[in-house]
Amino acid sequence: MEGYKLKDLKSKGFDFIQEMFDRAREELMQENAKKQNVEDDKETTKLKQCLEIIPDEEEVTIDAIPLAVKSPSIVGWKIHKEGRKSYYRIMRADGKSQMYMIFSQMLKSFDKQDLEDLYKLVKAKYESTRLVDDLDLLL
Incomplete structure (x- = not known):
C-alpha cells in the first residue's frame, strides 16, 4: 500500500486493490506474530532468571512457618x-x-x-x- 496515491488506485481494478490489501494484512499479521514471539521470549527469559532448578539429588530444607503453627x-x-x-x-x-x-x-x-x-x-x-x-x- 505504500507509495500509492488515490489517482494511481483509480485506474486499478477492484481485484488488484483487494490483493494489495490482503498482502498488507498478511504482512501485518506476520509482523505481529514476530513481535509476539519476541515478547514471549523476553518473558520466558525473565521467568527463567527468577526460577532456580534444583536437582532431585540434593536435599532442600525450607525455613517456613506454616500459618497453622502461629500461636493463638x-x-x-x-x-x-x-x-x-x-x-x-x-x-x-x-x-x-x-x-x-x-x-x-x-x-x-x-x-x-x-x-x-x-x-x-x-x-x-x-x-x-x-x-x-x-x-x-x-x-
Whole structure:
C-alpha cells in the first residue's frame, strides 16, 4: 500500500486493490506474530532468571512457618512481682502462657497482631481509671 496515491488506485481494478490489501494484512499479521514471539521470549527469559532448578539429588530444607503453627491470640496479662523483680505474664487463648522479665524482649517476640491484642486488653482495663486516681496512688 505504500507509495500509492488515490489517482494511481483509480485506474486499478477492484481485484488488484483487494490483493494489495490482503498482502498488507498478511504482512501485518506476520509482523505481529514476530513481535509476539519476541515478547514471549523476553518473558520466558525473565521467568527463567527468577526460577532456580534444583536437582532431585540434593536435599532442600525450607525455613517456613506454616500459618497453622502461629500461636493463638493473647487473652490476658498479669504483672508478677518477686522481690524487686517484675515479670510480665502473657496468656494465650490455648491456655499457654509466657513470662517476660524485660518488656522490650516481649515486644521483640510479638508480631503485629499480638501487639494489637495486648493493646486492646490494656486499654480496656485502664479505660475507666482516671490519671488523677493513679497519681494519688503513686504519691
